[in-house]
Amino acid sequence: MGLLLSVRPGRGCTVLEVHGELDMATSPQLRKGLQRLVDAGDRQVVVDLAGVGFMDSSGLGVLVAMFKALRAADGRLCLAAVQPSVRSVLAVTSVDRAITVYDDVPAAEADAPAADGATGR
Template identity: 75%
Template sequence: MVEVRGELDMATAPQLRDNLQRLIDAGDRQVVVDLAGVGFMDSSALGTLVVMFKALRDVDGRLCLAAVQPGVRRLLSITSVDRVIDIYEDVRGAEADMLSSDGVTGG
């Protein structure tokens, strides 16, 4: 799990990407990004999430988002990213779903 706080923008998106890439390089395949502490996200951060979603998908992994705040949720909805990346009300729900689908193909 990656917990993010503050604003996700062009200044902080590279740090998010580096943190997620480290998890992938370490072998993590089920990654939850906790956005409870994020009130603002710009297009560069949105792009970072999509790129890392694809990177995990390419290694049969999964990235999902949890505790997304209303402003960020609107951005995800407007851009239809919420149709691609699963969003959960909280980290517990995301982790539970990850565990229940771990090792399941086609789902």
């Protein structure tokens, strides 16, 4: 199954909706999508994982790398609507201690810092 990415403006952030499986075959597509946002100046990014039922270590690696890239640019990457199978991967690897995970996108939007770093596409 391929990966579908869609970008939409959020409240004080940009939301990247992800649908499909995050694995070795699709992780490069996620990296490119997130990198495009960073290159466009987005600094507050919420990754909506409601449509992701599976994620392996390559998907995890992309999220961690882009979290670090945004943090280095004084930005923020967080995750929202994470399915139980993906949440367990985040917990087992302790990634959920570094990257904030929200129950849903509105909760992530409500916690976004001032809109200075968001383009709100």
